[in-house]
Amino acid sequence: MSETYKVLEVEKSQRLDKYLTEKREDLSRAQIQTWIKEGYVTVNEKTVKANYKVQPEDQIVLEEKQPEELDIQPENIPLEIVYEDDDVVVVNKPKGMVVHPSPGHPNGTLVNALMFHIKDLSGIHDVIRPGIVHRIDKDTSGLLMVAKNDHAHQSLAGQLKDKTVKRSYVALVHGDIPHEYGTIDAPIGRDTKDRQKMTVVTGGKEAVTHFEVLERIGQQYTVIKCVLETGRTHQIRVHMRYIGFPLVGDPKYGHRKSIDTKGQALHAQEIGFHHPTTNEWLTFTAAPPKIFTDTLENLRQSY
Numbered sequence: 001m002s003e004t005y006k007v008l009e010v011e012k013s014q015r016l017d018k019y020l021t022e023k024r025e026d027l028s029r030a031q032i033q034t035w036i037k038e039g040y041v042t043v044n045e046k047t048v049k050a051n052y053k054v055q056p057e058d059q060i061v062l063e064e065k066q067p068e069e070l071d072i073q074p075e076n077i078p079l080e081i082v083y084e085d086d087d088v089v090v091v092n093k094p095k096g097m098v099v100h101p102s103p104g105h106p107n108g109t110l111v112n113a114l115m116f117h118i119k120d121l122s123g124i125h126d127v128i129r130p131g132i133v134h135r136i137d138k139d140t141s142g143l144l145m146v147a148k149n150d151h152a153h154q155s156l157a158g159q160l161k162d163k164t165v166k167r168s169y170v171a172l173v174h175g176d177i178p179h180e181y182g183t184i185d186a187p188i189g190r191d192t193k194d195r196q197k198m199t200v201v202t203g204g205k206e207a208v209t210h211f212e213v214l215e216r217i218g219q220q221y222t223v224i225k226c227v228l229e230t231g232r233t234h235q236i237r238v239h240m241r242y243i244g245f246p247l248v249g250d251p252k253y254g255h256r257k258s259i260d261t262k263g264q265a266l267h268a269q270e271i272g273f274h275h276p277t278t279n280e281w282l283t284f285t286a287a288p289p290k291i292f293t294d295t296l297e298n299l300r301q302s303y
Helices: 015-021 029-037 108-116 150-161 237-242 290-301
Strands: 002-006 039-045 059-063 080-084 086-095 142-145 166-174 181-185 187-188 198-200 208-217 221-228 267-274 280-286
Touching: 002 015, 015 029, 015 039, 015 059, 029 039, 039 208, 080 280, 086 108, 142 150, 150 267, 166 237, 181 237, 187 237, 198 237, 208 237, 208 290, 221 237
Parallel strands: 142 267
Antiparallel strands: 002 059, 039 059, 080 086, 086 142, 166 221, 166 267, 181 208, 187 198, 208 221, 267 280
16 A cells, blocks of 8 residues: 655655654654665655655655564463454553563563454554554553554544544642643654653644643642643653653653652543444543552652
8 A cells, every 4th residue: 555645835845754754643753764764665756765855746655564474472461451342452551561562672562462362453554563553651551442453453543643532641740730721732852862752842743732630739749631632752741841740750751759650650541532443432441550549549648
């Protein structure tokens, strides 16, 4: 399957990999760069490098790379399946589990567990992420949609791109947020000083997070509900740090001294989407893990 794009005047001079990443939000920039290098992308019927600056009227063709034979071993890892039918699975990912294999995490991932418990998974886009439509960080717990076939994958990915999927999180942050409600509309991109981090940056990708205060604990902590309008890498963690209320336990964006919650105190508690086949609106919820609720209870008793 291939897609063709025609560059507009307002889009000129962007790097090719950045241009395509904005067109295809379901693909990572690294993945786009690999496909460009391997010749799956042409500009005016010629192969170019990822840093090629697109020009008005350029005809860009993206030929989707077909999934390779999987080399991932199914693993009998306990998995909380919240919902399953012929098209979709909703799982409650535990804190500390990586979503898909990577150089530093070749096994023990959600994908390894899915391949044991579920026999059919979609194979669109990437050999190491069968069924995975979206991700949450290793130390973020909560709900994820998983596609069991390519039709479901395309539908769910399309809903994410169109911002019609409802994703809400509960988080514990440092500080006393003075407002009951708020919206953070600040673009996110790679931190030029630390490539392992994301940050609010001019020219970054659009990122919008809505939040609501659920509880204040003394003047030191606030429990909030966050609703994602976009789904950028580390979005909630970056946005809350940006406005001065970093997540408790966050080793990358939080305070140096914080409560040990085994990573950021963030849980994807609700997800809603249209079923890929029936178009029925489905909503699922999952309670935060024990370490999250225990931390809240301990703080309440302290203040």
